[in-house]
Each structure stands twice: as C-alpha cells, then as structure tokens.
Amino acid sequence: MHRLNGVGLAAFDRHTSTTQSFAALSSTLTQNQVSHLQNQLSSFRSALSTFAANHREDILSDPSFRHRFTQMCSSIGVDPLAGPRKGGFWAELLPGLGDWQYELGVQIVDVCVSTRERNGGMIELSELVRLVRKLRGAGQITEDDIIRSVKTLQPLGAGYQIITLTDGRKMVRSVQKELDEDQTVILALSRAPGRYGRLTEEDLVREKGWTRERARGALENMLIRDGLCWVDEQDELYDRVYWVTSAMKWD
Structure with missing residues (x-):
C-alpha cells in the first residue's frame, strides 16, 4: 500500500512539474x-x-x-x-483634424436647433449639408462628413441620429423621439416629386392602401404629438391638408 502511495505521489509531482513547465x-x-x-x-x-x-x-x-x-x-x-x-x-x-471635426459638429447643432421650430427636429441630410455649407462659407463638406459628425454627437444624449426612410433617403433627427413605421412612410411619401411636403388622408388611402382611420391617426400624431407637420384647413379641395415641414423647401 505504501509503495502504491509512493508511485502516486511521484506521478503527481511529475504532473505538477509538467504543468508548471507548460505555464x-x-x-x-x-x-x-x-x-x-x-x-x-x-x-x-x-x-x-x-x-x-x-x-x-x-x-x-x-x-x-x-x-x-x-x-x-x-x-x-x-x-x-x-x-x-x-x-x-x-x-x-x-493635429487640426479633431478641431475641424468638433467645429463641424457645432455647426450641425446650430443648423438643427435653428430650424427645429419649422421642421420639428427632422431635417433631410442633403438640406443639412446645404445649410452647413452656407454657414461655413468656405471649405467643402460631404454627406459622409456630416454622417460621421452626427455619430460623434450621439453621446450628448440630445437625440442626434441618422434615419433612413423607406425610399432610401436619409434624415437627421435632433430630438429624442422614435419614428414609427407609419411616420417613416409619411415622411418618404411627402418627398415624392411635386409634393413639397403636402399630404392628405386621401393620398395615403389611395397610394398606400391604408384605411382612412389609419391615415388620419398617423397624420394627427405627427401634427399634435410630434410637431412634424402643419395643417391647412382652408384648402380649396380638401377640408384638411397636412404639410410635412421637413419636406418643405426653405430658403
């Protein structure tokens, strides 16, 4: 019995030595x-x-x-x-690239905040590029520059984010609100050629196959809850016409 214990202890010592060697x-x-x-x-x-x-x-x-x-x-x-x-x-x-990027971020915030009253905090990326270029006065920037800079603004917690619509167009959101699927469809349709942001319930019923209740509810949410559109109750053809402000053309 003692001999077996000795063999076992020797084997254990060898195993320990091998493990240490591998370590x-x-x-x-x-x-x-x-x-x-x-x-x-x-x-x-x-x-x-x-x-x-x-x-x-x-x-x-x-x-x-x-x-x-x-x-x-x-x-x-x-x-x-x-x-x-x-x-x-x-x-x-x-050196200088970081300062350039932060300067661009400040200009993006400036444009988003100054236009928020008329577009509800949703601005098309191409329009943001145009206004930032106008603000800078010199030097060219691209949509890629804007997208990268918006990503650096996200940690501020102010809601800055790139939103891609159903038609592939990109918008910049500068408020803390999430768009539902119906609102995304409305934003894309409001940018169809010749619309310039003008929409009615009938447009959504005819072109998207929505029920009138769904169309009215989505448009009223964008008007009252989110402030993303205006309403015209004096239109010659319709009792109620909605104007999606972020799709309207501004000078």
Whole structure:
C-alpha cells in the first residue's frame, strides 16, 4: 500500500512539474507575441505618422481624399475622427483634424436647433449639408462628413441620429423621439416629386392602401404629438391638408 502511495505521489509531482513547465512556456510565448505586436504597432504608427504629415492638408481640405482616408482607416479597424478619450493617438498624428471635426459638429447643432421650430427636429441630410455649407462659407463638406459628425454627437444624449426612410433617403433627427413605421412612410411619401411636403388622408388611402382611420391617426400624431407637420384647413379641395415641414423647401 505504501509503495502504491509512493508511485502516486511521484506521478503527481511529475504532473505538477509538467504543468508548471507548460505555464512557463505559455508565458514566454505570450511575452514574445506581445513584443512582436508592439514592434508591429510601432512600425504602423511610424508609417501613419509619415502619411499624416505628408497629406494633412489634403485630408482637411479635399472631401474625396478625406473619404478615401477614412475608408482606409475603417478597413483596419481604427477611427481617425475619434475624440481625445478614444483617439489621442490620432489627435497627435493629425493635429487640426479633431478641431475641424468638433467645429463641424457645432455647426450641425446650430443648423438643427435653428430650424427645429419649422421642421420639428427632422431635417433631410442633403438640406443639412446645404445649410452647413452656407454657414461655413468656405471649405467643402460631404454627406459622409456630416454622417460621421452626427455619430460623434450621439453621446450628448440630445437625440442626434441618422434615419433612413423607406425610399432610401436619409434624415437627421435632433430630438429624442422614435419614428414609427407609419411616420417613416409619411415622411418618404411627402418627398415624392411635386409634393413639397403636402399630404392628405386621401393620398395615403389611395397610394398606400391604408384605411382612412389609419391615415388620419398617423397624420394627427405627427401634427399634435410630434410637431412634424402643419395643417391647412382652408384648402380649396380638401377640408384638411397636412404639410410635412421637413419636406418643405426653405430658403
């Protein structure tokens, strides 16, 4: 019995020794991998630094070049427009780009807030681009720039978000409200050629196959609850015509 115990203890000691050896080997391999990764990141950082220094002005001033640059960064899983907390590395490589992005964000907020009274906090992306360009006075921006900047505004908790309508058009929401499916359909239909935001219950019944009750309820919700449209009760043909303010053309 004693002999068997001795064999068992010896086997246990060998097992423990083997386990410790594997642990040491694993630790060595991990350290080597980390060291190799650090060397790769150092080379990567150096290459990006050189590229950013050589093309900084192009990134800031040329929308097409900026778009290709951000696409390249996205393909390797980094965000060149991240804020200081997430992108101090980028702030170092691209001095001025962060300030440019924050300035654009402030201008987007300015336009959204100043137009909220007439559009209820829903503005078409192309209209937002036009008004921001007018506000900036110099330098070109694209829809891609606006989309990226709106994403940086989301942590503010003010409701800033890109909304894609059923017809594929994009809108920017600057209020904390969710659109239901009926409202999304109405917003898309109000932008049909020649409508300029004008809709009636009959339009929804005829073109979408809705019941009159559904059409009236959706339009009244947008009018009273959400403030996304106006109503005209003096139309020559219909008792009640709704004007979706975010689809109307403004100078």
